[in-house]
Amino acid sequence: MSGVRIPVVWSDAHVDHAPTLQAIDGVDYPHPEVPSRPRLIRDALVAEGLADLIPSNPCDDLLVDRVHAPAYRRFIDCACGELTGDEQLAPAGVSADPTVLESDSLAVRASYFAFGADAPLMRATYRAARSAVDVAVTGAGLVKNGSPHVFALCRPPGHHAEHDRMGGFCYFNNAVIAAHELLPAGPVAILDVDYHHGNGSQHLTYDRPDMLYVSLHADPKFAYPGFSGMAAERGSGDGEGYNHNYPLWPGTAIDDYAATLSGACERIAAFAPAGLVVSLGFDTHADDPIASFDLRSEDFARIGAQIAALDLPTLHVLEGGYALARLGESAVAYVGALT
Numbered sequence: 263m264s265g266v267r268i269p270v271v272w273s274d275a276h277v278d279h280a281p282t283l284q285a286i287d288g289v290d291y292p293h294p295e296v297p298s299r300p301r302l303i304r305d306a307l308v309a310e311g312l313a314d315l316i317p318s319n320p321c322d323d324l325l326v327d328r329v330h331a332p333a334y335r336r337f338i339d340c341a342c343g344e345l346t347g348d349e350q351l352a353p354a355g356v357s358a359d360p361t362v363l364e365s366d367s368l369a370v371r372a373s374y375f376a377f378g379a380d381a382p383l384m385r386a387t388y389r390a391a392r393s394a395v396d397v398a399v400t401g402a403g404l405v406k407n408g409s410p411h412v413f414a415l416c417r418p419p420g421h422h423a424e425h426d427r428m429g430g431f432c433y434f435n436n437a438v439i440a441a442h443e444l445l446p447a448g449p450v451a452i453l454d455v456d457y458h459h460g461n462g463s464q465h466l467t468y469d470r471p472d473m474l475y476v477s478l479h480a481d482p483k484f485a486y487p488g489f490s491g492m493a494a495e496r497g498s499g500d501g502e503g504y505n506h507n508y509p510l511w512p513g514t515a516i517d518d519y520a521a522t523l524s525g526a527c528e529r530i531a532a533f534a535p536a537g538l539v540v541s542l543g544f545d546t547h548a549d550d551p552i553a554s555f556d557l558r559s560e561d562f563a564r565i566g567a568q569i570a571a572l573d574l575p576t577l578h579v580l581e582g583g584y585a586l587a588r589l590g591e592s593a594v595a596y597v598g599a600l601t
């Protein structure tokens with residue numbers, strides 16, 4: 263392989279965040295968001311000579327707090343501190359009633375800061391989620407300093423995380439936090455190519471004309487998160503017209519995907535941003551255990567080439583992707599096509 267190396271930002275501070283079970287309709291299933299995911303990508307990129315590994319630097323909590331409610335960040339910090347060992351705590355449900363915060367039950371209190379039960383808390387979760395922000399912000403700094411493409415190997419993922427609610431394996435919205443870092447140079451576009459709609463990213467940018475959110479994802483009529491991602495969601499207020507969703511059908515393969523991505527990239531080019539953040543999920547792969555698109559590992563080269571053709575300073579932020587045997591080769595195809 264004769265690719266050009268790109269900076270790949272990395273941290274192993276997330277590895278003790280290792281939820282093992284996920285409850286769906288009261289039944290426990292193995293949790294797909296496992297600690298090995300970024301390491302598999304990192305090792306494959308290094309083996310192919312495509313990565314300059316960069317350790318992340320810690321960033322200030324204020325960068326999290328300008329995107330998320332400070333009380334939400336502090337809750338996750340304190341709640342994790344109450345857990346011991348490998349204990350896993352799922353929110354008891356979803357509540358908008360602030361009196362639940364007076365409950366003796368941590369699971370009940372967590373329901374005020376969750377939109378589902380699939381982002382469990384463990385003792386190591388806060389440190390992991392904060393380290394993912396550090397990785398994204400470090401990557402944004404490298405882009406600001408002139409690197410045309412930087413890959414931030416964030417884990418846990420972030421695009422489902424809302425202003426003050428966790429869910430969908432996500433706690434802090436790494437991509438939106440990083441986009442704020444790029445904003446001083448001019449408007450920023452976020453292109454979300456994860457299989458799932460990034461409800462959190464959409465909502466955190468929905469009323470902003472300086473952050474364009476464009477997403478290709480499985481139609482919410484049949485896929486998670488279900489409550490957002492329709493084409494009619496176009497932004498609100500000053501952000502009207504700065505949100506574009508491209509819902510796709512099950513079984514979508516590369517030709518249809520690439521044609522849709524082409525239209526999405528035209529939207530981004532017309533916006534003429536100063537920088538681009540890609541929410542990069544590999545769960546569009548045909549072998550992904552929780553998704554139903556039909557992309558092959560080599561198809562990610564075509565996706566990478568289309569995105570690179572935008573010729574924008576770009577931070578690629580890892581989101582989902584759970585076919586462990588396919589992560590490395592998919593990432594190699596994608597990164598190899600960037601340069």
Ligand SMILES: [Zn+2]
Pocket residue numbers: 456457458543545581582583
């Ligand atoms: Zn996903």
